[in-house]
Amino acid sequence: MKHHIDFSVKGHFHRHLLTRNSIRSAVSCTLNAEGIGDACEISVLLTDDEEIRIINSSFRSVDRATDVLSFPNSELVPGAFSIEDCEMNNDTGRIILGDIVLSVPHCENQAKEYGHSFYQEVRYLTVHSVLHLLGYDHMDEGEMKKAMRTREKLIMGEK
Numbered sequence: 001m002k003h004h005i006d007f008s009v010k011g012h013f014h015r016h017l018l019t020r021n022s023i024r025s026a027v028s029c030t031l032n033a034e035g036i037g038d039a040c041e042i043s044v045l046l047t048d049d050e051e052i053r054i055i056n057s058s059f060r061s062v063d064r065a066t067d068v069l070s071f072p073n074s075e076l077v078p079g080a081f082s083i084e085d086c087e088m089n090n091d092t093g094r095i096i097l098g099d100i101v102l103s104v105p106h107c108e109n110q111a112k113e114y115g116h117s118f119y120q121e122v123r124y125l126t127v128h129s130v131l132h133l134l135g136y137d138h139m140d141e142g143e144m145k146k147a148m149r150t151r152e153k154l155i156m157g158e159k
Helices: 015-034 049-060 104-114 118-133 143-155
Strands: 004-009 039-045 067-073 095-103
Touching: 004 015, 004 095, 015 039, 015 118, 015 143, 039 049, 049 067, 049 095, 049 104, 067 118, 095 104, 095 118, 118 143
Parallel strands: 004 039, 039 095
Antiparallel strands: 067 095
16 A cells, blocks of 8 residues: 555646655655555645745744644654554545645745755655654754754765
8 A cells, every 4th residue: 555645736836746756755765764664644735935824823823934834643753653653544544644734935945045956855845844744853952853854864865
């Protein structure tokens, strides 16, 4: 059984197919790297800065646009994935991991800023977001942030 990604698009963006393929690839790589062989579901919304600002304000009380938001469906422990801690979709038998909201314009701007491709930025933000869905966090400067950055680099193939 394969992972399922439910895509929604709010706005008019080119590169939809390649963006979706980049996201699918990053989701699979991240789940494989984390040792998750069970089929999972993730919802992804591709949107603009205004929409992500509204979502960020509504759910996090931060009134500004951002690159990506993650909304985990369950509170998981990083590196200790257990199917018993997850909600299942009874119709499909897949684990429901959560939702990702990605600002396409933010990705475009950050790709230019960091000097790499739009698709590399999409892949990185997807890896980052899926790790959040799996319980990783980086809100402090401690061990959790270090562990998350280490996982991101490993999954992205960096040294």
